[in-house]
Amino acid sequence: MTNPEHYAAARAAGRLNLVPFVSVDHMMALLRAEGVGRALEEIAAHVEADFLRWPDFEKTPRLASHSLEGVIELMPTTDGRDYAFKYVNGHPKNLRDGLQTVTAFGVLADVATGYPALLSEMTILTALRTAAVSALAARALARPESRVMAVVGNGAQAEFQILAFRRLTGVREARLFDLDPWASEKCLRNLAGFDIRATVARTIEEAVEGADVITTVTADKSRAAILTDNMVGAGQHLNAVGGDCPGKTELHPDILRRADIFVEHPEQTRIEGEIQQLAPDHPVTELWRVLAGQAPGRRSREAITLFDSVGFAIEDFSALRWLRGKVAAGAPCLQIDLLADPDEPRDLFGMVRRAGLQPD
Amino acid sequence: MTNPEHYAAARAAGRLNLVPFVSVDHMMALLRAEGVGRALEEIAAHVEADFLRWPDFEKTPRLASHSLEGVIELMPTTDGRDYAFKYVNGHPKNLRDGLQTVTAFGVLADVATGYPALLSEMTILTALRTAAVSALAARALARPESRVMAVVGNGAQAEFQILAFRRLTGVREARLFDLDPWASEKCLRNLAGFDIRATVARTIEEAVEGADVITTVTADKSRAAILTDNMVGAGQHLNAVGGDCPGKTELHPDILRRADIFVEHPEQTRIEGEIQQLAPDHPVTELWRVLAGQAPGRRSREAITLFDSVGFAIEDFSALRWLRGKVAAGAPCLQIDLLADPDEPRDLFGMVRRAGLQPD
Numbered sequence: 001m002t003n004p005e006h007y008a009a010a011r012a013a014g015r016l017n018l019v020p021f022v023s024v025d026h027m028m029a030l031l032r033a034e035g036v037g038r039a040l041e042e043i044a045a046h047v048e049a050d051f052l053r054w055p056d057f058e059k060t061p062r063l064a065s066h067s068l069e070g071v072i073e074l075m076p077t078t079d080g081r082d083y084a085f086k087y088v089n090g091h092p093k094n095l096r097d098g099l100q101t102v103t104a105f106g107v108l109a110d111v112a113t114g115y116p117a118l119l120s121e122m123t124i125l126t127a128l129r130t131a132a133v134s135a136l137a138a139r140a141l142a143r144p145e146s147r148v149m150a151v152v153g154n155g156a157q158a159e160f161q162i163l164a165f166r167r168l169t170g171v172r173e174a175r176l177f178d179l180d181p182w183a184s185e186k187c188l189r190n191l192a193g194f195d196i197r198a199t200v201a202r203t204i205e206e207a208v209e210g211a212d213v214i215t216t217v218t219a220d221k222s223r224a225a226i227l228t229d230n231m232v233g234a235g236q237h238l239n240a241v242g243g244d245c246p247g248k249t250e251l252h253p254d255i256l257r258r259a260d261i262f263v264e265h266p267e268q269t270r271i272e273g274e275i276q277q278l279a280p281d282h283p284v285t286e287l288w289r290v291l292a293g294q295a296p297g298r299r300s301r302e303a304i305t306l307f308d309s310v311g312f313a314i315e316d317f318s319a320l321r322w323l324r325g326k327v328a329a330g331a332p333c334l335q336i337d338l339l340a341d342p343d344e345p346r347d348l349f350g351m352v353r354r355a356g357l358q359p360d
Numbered sequence: 361m362t363n364p365e366h367y368a369a370a371r372a373a374g375r376l377n378l379v380p381f382v383s384v385d386h387m388m389a390l391l392r393a394e395g396v397g398r399a400l401e402e403i404a405a406h407v408e409a410d411f412l413r414w415p416d417f418e419k420t421p422r423l424a425s426h427s428l429e430g431v432i433e434l435m436p437t438t439d440g441r442d443y444a445f446k447y448v449n450g451h452p453k454n455l456r457d458g459l460q461t462v463t464a465f466g467v468l469a470d471v472a473t474g475y476p477a478l479l480s481e482m483t484i485l486t487a488l489r490t491a492a493v494s495a496l497a498a499r500a501l502a503r504p505e506s507r508v509m510a511v512v513g514n515g516a517q518a519e520f521q522i523l524a525f526r527r528l529t530g531v532r533e534a535r536l537f538d539l540d541p542w543a544s545e546k547c548l549r550n551l552a553g554f555d556i557r558a559t560v561a562r563t564i565e566e567a568v569e570g571a572d573v574i575t576t577v578t579a580d581k582s583r584a585a586i587l588t589d590n591m592v593g594a595g596q597h598l599n600a601v602g603g604d605c606p607g608k609t610e611l612h613p614d615i616l617r618r619a620d621i622f623v624e625h626p627e628q629t630r631i632e633g634e635i636q637q638l639a640p641d642h643p644v645t646e647l648w649r650v651l652a653g654q655a656p657g658r659r660s661r662e663a664i665t666l667f668d669s670v671g672f673a674i675e676d677f678s679a680l681r682w683l684r685g686k687v688a689a690g691a692p693c694l695q696i697d698l699l700a701d702p703d704e705p706r707d708l709f710g711m712v713r714r715a716g717l718q719p720d
Contacts, residue, residue, distance in 0.1 A: 007457060007458070007459060008458075016459070017384055021696065023696060023697035023698065024377055024697050024698070024699065024700045024701075025697050025715075026697075028711075028712050028715040028716075028717070029715075031712055031717055032715065032716050032717050032718070035717075035718070035719075035720025036712070036717060036720060037720040038720055058425060060423060063420065063423050063434065063436060065418060065436060065438050065443060065471075067438075067440065067471050067472075069471075069472060070471075070473075070474050071474075072436075072438075072443050072469060072471070072474050074423065074434050074436060074445060076423060076425060076432075076434060078425050078427075078432075080427065083425060083432050085434060085447070087445070087467065087469075087476070089469070089473070089474020089475070090474065091472075091473055091474045094473055094474070094705065095705050095706070097367055097473070098367070098368075098704075098705065099367060099376070099473055099475065099705060100699070100700060100701070100702075100705045100708070101705060103474065103475060103476075103699050103700065105476070105698055105699075107447065109432060109447075109449070111425075111427050111429075111430075111432070112427075112429060112451075113430075113449070113451055113454055113457070113459055114430050114431075114432050114449020114450065114451045114454070114463065115449070115459065115463060116447070116463075116465070121697075121698055121699070121700065123699065123700035123708070124700055124708065124712065127708055127709075154706075155705075155706040156702075156705065156706050156707070156708035156709070157708075158709075159709035160709060183706055186704070186706065186707055186710060189710070190707070190709045190710050190713055193718075193719040194719040195719070334696070336381065336383060336694070336696070337383035337384050337385050337386075337481075338383065338384070338465055338481055339384065339460070339463050339465075339481070339483065340384045340460060340463065340481065340483035340484055341384075341460070342460075342516075344458075344546070345454065345455050345458065345459060345460045345461060345515075345516065346455070346514075346515040346516050346543055346546065347516070347546055347550070348460070348483070348484065348487055348516035348517075348520075349487075349516070349518075349519035349520060349550045350546060350549070350550045351388075352388050352391055352396070352484065353550055355385075355388040355389075355392065356388075356392050357388070357391055357392055357395075357396060358392070358395070358553075359395075359553040359554040359555070360395025360396060360397040360398055
């Protein structure tokens with residue numbers, strides 16, 4: 001259906017005011033119906049398709065509002081046809097208060113009309129797309145025979161990471177490490193029944209030694225050095241997910257200097273990623289170029305590859321595009337009355353009056 | 361209730377996932393209950409209170425994504441305690457397709473936790489706050505004895521403007537002009553019963569001659585000169601609402617050169633307002649300074665004052681703050697399941713599994 005036809009049909013049905021809303025419950029129902037592995041795989045495919053047309057997208061730095069305790073960000077992008085943005089916060093101290101450190105929601109809209117087309121929870125969806133992007137990067141950058149991943153930081157993102165690697169790469173074993181043993185045990189429990197061998201390491205060294213892939217996904221908002229130089233060996237692929245805002249890093253800079261570094265959007269990563277610790281002209285490669293065959297990925301079996309992931313708006317765009325397809329195919333959602341829809345666009349006040357407004 | 365108490369109570373009630381959503385229907389019900397004049401007056405009071413603490417706010421240019429046919433914008437701001445943003449589009453050609461040229465929705469969030477606290481339609485709310493700000497500016501800038509306003513452009517914003525001026529200023533008569541007589545007739549009908557004398561002018565000259573206040577609020581996305589220099593006389597107050605993005609203006613630059621110009625946020629207005637037609641250092645006065653007594657407003661009875669209104673994020677913040685008070689006092693809304701709320705913040709995946717996810 002073309003755009004004008006779509007809106008004509010919606011108008012005829014008296015539904016121009018309604019926007020599908022995918023709640024947290026709806027998202028969980030969708031994952032029950034699809035399976036999380038399949039969802040991760042499909043989202044990765046949507047991200048890959050969009051990365052392959054990277055130049056088509058409008059790329060702006062996310063608009064961040066920093067406070068002492070956290071950050072609230074708006075992450076918009078558009079390909080000229082669809083427009084997406086995500087609202088996302090990052091508040092490490094929320095954990096102490098029993099709140100999520102990261103919550104998110106997002107909107108997909110129609111560029112031709114400016115009308116929102118989909119509103120969705122994105123706390124779960126962000127976890128899915130972040131993991132999907134990590135696995136997509138590893139599929140392109142890690143040694144093809146990679147079987148063992150270490151996961152340092154076993155919080156909200158850990159299981160999603162492991163299942164994405166299980167689905168998209170050859171990884172079949174996950175070694176878990178967290179400063180809080182409860183977190184690792186939680187991961188083990190949650191992964192029960194999935195076809196992945198998961199074990200808990202007593203030390204970070206035990207987790208990472210000989211692992212093919214090392215994922216760091218901790219939540220501390222500080223310059224940490226979760227991994228130090230001596231822990232990282234030839235041929236390993238590092239997937240650095242947790243360091244994602246100014247002042248928040250996970251890797252010792254010596255590791256960065258030994259690694260071939262791959263990023264999403266360099267302008268953003270130099271501010272927010274691990275490479276904020278390096279000179280602003282330190283060479284990095286854009287992941288999309290590797291996927292598109294425009295730049296080399298892994299140079300040798302011995303090279304240390306690093307995906308310095310901070311999360312970019314195009315990934316949310318892809319995830320929302322995936323979700324729109326699901327909703328169009330009947331995934332559960334709630335139609336919410338978000339848009340004013342007077343019979344005549346210029347008669348907004350008349351709509352209010354006809355709803356019973358009396359002069360005051 | 362302090363923040364931690366609030367969240368503890370919400371957690372105890374199992375409601376941390378819910379965010380109040382004010383739909384278009386809810387907004388209309390609220391206006392029925394409050395009266396539109398009272399709502400305009402209260403919103404103006406909230407805007408004024410926030411303008412008086414202008415330096416407390418984080419001010420960033422709106423993040424605009426322009427396409428051939430329109431613009432989609434995100435407008436965030438924060439006072440360090442609350443964070444607000446609005447999504448708003450501007451698509452003049454929508455009118456031809458029976459769609460709103462401007463639709464909007466917005467969110468108020470808690471800076472301390474990053475959690476959204478309120479989601480609302482903002483198509484109607486933006487119309488209310490835009491009119492409230494115009495009247496607030498005129499109350500400070502127009503001659504105190506102003507009684508007659510001309511309204512050039514009788515689309516979706518016109519009635520709101522007139523009722524705001526009726527409520528907040530001495531204006532008792534509105535002269536309507538639109539290139540499309542239907543629009544003026546629509547205004548007349550909608551204003552029936554309100555205590556305002558409204559008439560339709562056959563020409564723009566007839567509308568504006570001798571008027572105390574001239575409001576221009578047309579939707580054309582072009583460099584128009586709705587008003588030319590000869591139409592504007594000594595002592596008039598110009599309220600230029602329609603020119604609000606690059607390439608979209610309503611006043612001939614000669615008028616601007618004769619007027620004392622007042623703006624919301626100069627950095628934004630120089631790009632989007634009427635003054636985009638002037639030199640980048642042309643003197644302007646920030647409206648908040650006039651309200652705060654830090655800058656003179658009208659210099660003389662003969663001066664031509666111009667409020668070059670483009671709409672600024674703080675005004676939406678104020679409007680959402682007003683709305684939050686109404687919701688807290690029982691205004692109708694829908695609690696929507698927007699936020700993931702696992703029993704343990706790090707157990708996001710466990711929440712999904714316990715909702716019935718099977719391994720795939």
